[in-house]
Amino acid sequence: MEKLRFGKTELAVSRIALGGIPIMRVSKAEAVKVVREAIGLGINFIDTAHVYADSEEKIGEGLRGLRREDFVISSKSPANDKKAFNEHLDLSLKRLGLDYIDIYHLHNIGSEARRDAVLAPGGAFEGLQEAVKAGKIRFPAFSSHSLPIALELMKSGLFSVVQFPFNYIDHDAEKEAIPLAKKLDLGFIAMKPMGGGLLDNAGLSFRYLLQYDSIIPDPGIEKIEELEEIAGIVEKKPPLTAKDREEIEKLRAEFGPSWCHRCDYCQPCPQGIPISAVLGARSNAKRFDPALSLSMIGPAIAKARECLDCRDCMKRCPYHLEIPKLLGESIAFWDNLHSKAG
Ligand code: SF4
Ligand code: SF4
Secondary structure (H helix, E strand, O other), rough: OOEEEHHOOOOOEHHHHHEOHHHHHHHHHHHHHHHHHHHOOOEEEEEOOOOOOHHHHHHHHHHOOOOHHOEEEEEOOOOEEHHHHHHHHHHHHHOOOOOOOEEEEOOOOOOOHHHHHHHHOHHHHHHHHHHOOOEEEEEEEEEOOOOOHHHHHHOOOOOEEEEEEEEOOOOOHHHHHHHHHHHHHOEOOOOOOOHHOOOOOOOHHHHHHHHOOOEEOEEEEOOHHHHHHHHHHHHOOOOOOOHHHHHHHHHHHHHHHHHOOOOOOOOOOOOOOHHHHHHHHHHHHHHHOOOHHHHHHHHHHHOOOOOOOOOOOHHHHHHHHHHHHHHHHHHHHHHHHHHHHO
């Protein structure tokens, strides 16, 4: 598979990365097969996170025995402070069985409060800087779903890599963030290239994404067949056709009224409802291990039942989503899923 220069990191990475969320759902043996098949297909870039349960451990097992220079590994810590960050990093290294991680993100900097916490003295960013100096991390990175925060942190000069959602529905990064990353020579990982499991046309998704030569999409993959299908599309590099563009317009109109971009501009909710987590229940259930999904989303759904229908959040949602109605739909989806499961 074609390799691209990954911005100022100067790493040579494959045209797509392997996203490490869905392998949580399969056995260790199956996950190891997916990782080895990816490497065999020329995918040398794998992205995971401290919070993805046993994903780091399975990836570490899959990479065992390979020459270190033959793969690029990226992971993330959700810590706010340096102490927790150091604990997460040490555990990531141990689970992966590595002496260093190429790219390590401050995971999901989605609010001003979290941004301020990680950048404060004694915050997680200090841990990240020290780990780079100590050789435990090669390149500092962050991920976010908030465009203003992402743009600000990209311009800060503190990071070499940014990770932001990008697919043909969630395309806010197109105008400013992707060109800015290119201008600043930052590596750009396009997260959720298939809408966090909600877009099922891999051909259309990758024909759209491959138009952008400065981004690396990281599809989450748990099956060899999916991996081969996506790698096959990427290898052929088919152009986006006029018919594709029409289809994308149609899907944008169809999904737009219910598509949550997880930007959290709708907060704060007076009832403390984590709106984006609730609206992401369907995607979460599709990608995460069922027990983890239950622990991540179950409490959010319980909170959502307390919605007062005050509609305050709707005034702040730039995508004009009918939030209380969508919360109700997520609750119904969740109840249906768990009544079937249990
Ligand atoms: S409508 Fe519901 S979710 Fe929105 S702000 Fe009011 S209580 Fe919170
Ligand atoms: S409901 Fe709207 S404002 Fe809130 S996270 Fe989703 S897209 Fe963003």
